[in-house]
Amino acid sequence: MFHTHIAVQTADFDVSEELRLLRAADARIGAVCSFVGTVRDRNDGSSVASMELEHYPGMTEKSIAEMVEAARQRFDIYGARVIHRVGLLAPQDQIVLVAVSSAHRGESFAACEFLMDYLKTQAPFWKKEDTPEGARWVDARVADDAAMARWN
Template sequence: MTRVSIQTQDFDVSAELAALRARDARVGAVCCFVGTVRDRNDGDAVATMELEHYPGMTEQSIEAMIDEAFARFDLYGVRVIHRVGLLAPLDQIVLVAVTSAHRGESFQACEFLMDYLKTQAPFWKKEATPQGARWVDARVSDDAALARWGIAAPPQAG
């Protein structure tokens, strides 16, 4: 099983979790996060969200994040799926799943990977709103979440 998949098609959470823990009797904990497209952002209705990425570069960046999670936490397996293309509200957009012997390691690693993904993964998001299309900027709260892991977000170009 590959650790990272960037794809346009939806994913089956149950099947992904079953595959991640298959035939690994050491697994005592599985933690996962599934993110969906919201119908509102910054007070505005969102009709669609379009995600773009650089193939190859994005996967390499996420693989490095996973390597860092393995260095920080006692993990058995990790699976990250991120969708790209045109998505509608309620569509699944991201899956982060982690296995370990105990829940604490899984919870922490899952949260670490999501914080890292929100700030460091090279994705570009464009929302369609009644006011027109707009690119979604990183949030200060996402950078603060990353900082608690001892990682500083790179400065934004401006």
């Protein structure tokens, strides 16, 4: 049985609790890999006072569910938890958690990286940073697209 949890929310999340819930879902689990993304205080040479994340409700969750299903089909994993925050965030705030479980570490590491690459390039999120020069939308990065291309 595959266990998944997907949430798009304004509230912060407790990484320890999320990993506990993932592990508790299946006694076959021998490995859990997780990634936590946070807001940086600098980007593209400017300081960042805050970041606002927007999304398309319903469509975003559906898109993430499709990404998790693609990871399940591609890797031998038992479960995944993906939490992505939206709203106004400050430097050092948590933005995203991707956690994946499997029997062995290799599948968990690969699936976690695969899901993050998808989230960075395919999920319908929009980021706006508040900088000394004014507010600016964050464009997709060439490096993120290159990371995603390697999975094709």
